[in-house]
Amino acid sequence: AQKVTQVQTEISVVEKEDVTLDCVYETRDTTYYLFWYKQPPSGELVFLIRRNSFDEQNEISGRYSWNFQKSTSSFNFTITASQVVDSAVYFCAPRDNTGTASKLTFGTGTRLQVTL
Amino acid sequence: GAVVSQHPSWVICKSGTSVKIECRSLDFQATTMFWYRQFPKQSLMLMATSNEGSKATYEQGVEKDKFLINHASLTLSTLTVTSAHPEDSSFYICSATSDRGHEQYFGPGTRLTVT
Numbered sequence: 131a132q133k134v135t136q137v138q139t140e141i142s143v144v145e146k147e148d149v150t151l152d153c154v155y156e157t158r159d160t161t162y163y164l165f166w167y168k169q170p171p172s173g174e175l176v177f178l179i180r181r182n183s184f185d186e187q188n189e190i191s192g193r194y195s196w197n198f199q200k201s202t203s204s205f206n207f208t209i210t211a212s213q214v215v216d217s218a219v220y221f222c223a224p225r226d227n228t229g230t231a232s233k234l235t236f237g238t239g240t241r242l243q244v245t246l
Numbered sequence: 247g248a249v250v251s252q253h254p255s256w257v258i259c260k261s262g263t264s265v266k267i268e269c270r271s272l273d274f275q276a277t278t279m280f281w282y283r284q285f286p287k288q289s290l291m292l293m294a295t296s297n298e299g300s301k302a303t304y305e306q307g308v309e310k311d312k313f314l315i316n317h318a319s320l321t322l323s324t325l326t327v328t329s330a331h332p333e334d335s336s337f338y339i340c341s342a343t344s345d346r347g348h349e350q351y352f353g354p355g356t357r358l359t360v361t
Contacts, residue, residue, distance in 0.1 A: 175352040236290045
């Protein structure tokens with residue numbers, strides 16, 4: 131079973147600021163996947179990243195970057211030079227590695243508000 | 247990329263009636279589909295997992311007789327909310343996976359309002 135904590139319920143920043151969304155998870159599995167999703171006001175979930183627990187390399191994709199620390203069970207997400215369009219709810223979601231039909235466990239989400 | 251559609255996108259029904267929500271994978275075969283429910287300002291809660299041709303597996307606390315799930319083909323799963331009540335008003339989201347990938351592809355969601 132997985133458990134995930136997103137301690138920041140809401141974050142408000144001014145455009146162009148950097149912002150980091152924290153995610154701490156608990157799992158008994160030795161191998162697992164970690165996901166981040168974005169949910170804009172429209173409601174549709176947007177896939178951002180999948181990370182295998184074997185791969186501890188940090189990843190950067192444009193203004194997005196992820197810091198995976200297996201030793202502290204954290205998978206934090208940073209948006210650099212935030213924009214108004216980044217305003218959304220962001221969910222961290224671990225999943226075990228027993229197959230593609232495995233369940234995702236969603237965190238409570240962090241609501242990011244980016245203002246001008 | 248893989249596309250999942252849901253129909254309808256929103257529905258309003260009267261208390262006591264039943265509502266059916268469809269979830270379709272448009273360009274891949276979905277061996278497994280998931281149904282989630284999301285109340286306002288809350289997270290997604292998994293309701294059930296369905297595999298094509300077999301009975302759905304419901305999460306603890308989800309009434310299987312109230313939320314009927316049918317996954318009759320590799321591209322279609324349906325969720326029927328029977329005898330809906332105002333407390334069933336929520337955002338229902340489906341997702342689908344194929345047997346090749348690791349991602350769950352999410353539908354756009356269906357907003358149900360029971361009056």
